[in-house]
Amino acid sequence: MAAESQARRENVIIYADPDRCMGCHSCEIACAVSHAEGHDLFSAVAARLPLQPRNHVVSVDGVTMPLQCRQCEDAPCTAVCPTGACRQTDGMVEIIGQHCIGCKLCAMVCPFGVITVKAEVAADGTALTNHGIAKKCDLCTDWRAETGAEETACVQSCPTKAIQLVDLDEYRKALREARARELVEATRHIRL
């Protein structure tokens, strides 16, 4: 039942309110550290790990907000992935690391530019692999399972609460209610 109703829902997304974002990049640091396999900020920095955030704070035309994977329903990234590593799954688009070969096709077709394919281990130049695999927002699935956190790392870290996890059903419901309230106000004294 649950799975069925889940299937009919859209994927969850991260909503960013540009009016609240201070451009502090805290969400990027939190994202990078939450995917650092148990390192905290200090140990990751001390060990000089080249961590990648999966979100990107963007500033254009006086507006600042983080961008990350929109968990598209008809995702071009899943369509082009030659190995099937990038695919739709329960409530999100996921990239299975073991299957990814780092070909960057998904990064090229993503309209939002939110996939990176850089390695998080220092390459020594002689190895057979660069360890580079596609990385994008995974809605902190593993991290949340490990830490029991309800919110994602970026949402938790934002000092102004500019970002939140949004369930589209709830988002639409809130929009409908807000508009209905306005309509009721506007038409209260009109009888046709």
Next chain:
Amino acid sequence: MLGVTKAAGIATAWDRYKAQQPQCGFGSTGLCCRICLQGPCRIDPFGNGPQYGVCGADRDTIVARHLVRMMAAGTAAHSEHGRHIALALLHVGEHKLHDYAVHDDEKLHAVAARLGVATEGREQSDIIHELAEVTLGDYQNQDYDKPCHWISSSLPAPRLKKLSDLGLLPHNIDAMVAQSMSRTHMGCDAEPENLILGGLRVALADLNGEMLATELSDVLFGTPKPVASVANLGVLKRNAVNVAVNGHNPLLSEIICNVAADLHDEAVAAGAPEGINIVGVCCTGNELMMRHGVPLATNYLSQELPIATGALEAMIVDVQCVMPSLPRIAACFHTKIITTDNQNKITGATHIEFEEERASEIARQILRVAIDNFKRRDPKRIDIPDEKQEAIVGFSTEGIVAALATVDAADPLKPMVDNIVSGAIQGVVLFAGCNNAKIQQDHNYLTMAKSLAKRNVLVVATGCASGAFAKGGMMTSAATDQYCGEGLRGVLTAIGEAAGLGGPLPPVLHMGACVDNSRAVALVTALANKLGVDISDLPVVASAPEAMSEKAMAIGTWSVAIGLPTHLGTVPPVVGSDVVTGLITDAAKAQLGGYFIVEPDPEKAADSLFDAIQERRAGLGLSTAPRRPALSPTYRFAPSRPAPALLPS
């Protein structure tokens, strides 16, 4: 107490800390620069984003500049305190202050002799006048090659030579602070090595400021001797007008204590049968506790809680480490917060300006505010916790030497040296510094001290470390039996009995406020001189396991500069630069003997310090303890380039 504040919906430091989570990663690693108006500039610690500030500063420059600024601020704080005391002494010498006098003539003579001030056949007022002028010269001298008087007359010769060779001896405290600000200005010193050398020099100016502040306070108010006291919130009394003194400078609090007895009857008339009860908070508390046995209500982090007992009539604050939240908390109770320093006011507090010329008069005026406020108490809200802990305090260097002299009057340091040589005492650890909301209050202190005392390391403490140990029951004879290893217990028992304490000396010796870290320097200097070695050879280490303030950064840095392995339990904002991290750890060790150890885990930190003690013992050819498997450090630093040196050797 936290239950009371929680029930009343009052936010304390712990709530505010929680509200601040998570804290900014750039600031935490030292990679945010706000030095000029082109900023703030941030360096991406993971290498994806910007690697240079707008001006071109790299991570190393940014981290080093901000670190040096912290040291300069800490130095400014201690040295301003010192200047205040030196000026008071000058004015006593000029017969301008009638509420102050020399309380320790012997110390006056000792200090004067050390600083080359003639005493033979001179009036006391002439001696103190000249002593004050020589001291104030350390704030005025413009000859770069003439080092400050206090430091150059206080450290062992080999250390002075080393510092002089490296160009690290400060010539003028104020100039060092100004130079630190100037070299860290946008577009100035950008080389991390040179910046850190400047930081070491300003930190040594801090040591100079601490030395003069401590020693001249002893001259004016008396050198502490062992005395019994009590600590924790239970020192507040239901039937007394409770007055807390909070801050750092003894100039006002000493007078408050003096005049409190005069106003006893007024307090009784106001309905408080037990009169006035003065209690200390933070380092003002330590100063009074050391000299007079005045009870200590609490140390830094819980300074808001005495208010929540509903039984505190007034909290008198002066300078440093005073939480600006106090008036907000006090507004929920009847307590009056009284600021007294022109340069340290807080919105919502009552300001009563303190002037040394009218010290007693102002002290009386302040105490009358407290007495008058007694009637505003709400008896239903009084909730004084039972917790109260006995503590033997007052171990100034002179106090320790006097206790040792009861064992060997001719050569007081001999029993200590002999026991270090035999291994009954493995070494000495100085615990200093603050509380920090990032760490469960006092936890690191107690964990580490117990771990080291068990391994026969003698523990001395200053500042809020002392407060932690006093509250935690580590300043009693019973604690020696409970926590010390056999060798240390034997020594402390022998000295305690010879000194007529009726039991062992406590395992933790209270050496004073945070400004009194200079007392610990005097002790290690005496030990080094006795053995004819440098401080960096001694099995002596330092630790600030709950460091918080900029003063702690200054103290920690000079501790490294004089040759002590120095532990920090909070990660300073330097991790963003492996170069700076390398400079204050490995490079410092190679060139100064002292170095920082950053380790948040108190058990691992105790092990690291014990290892550092063993390394020193081995260096002196003394017996060492059997090795044990090393715990892996919490942070491993991976340098990006070969370890730099402070100066090309």
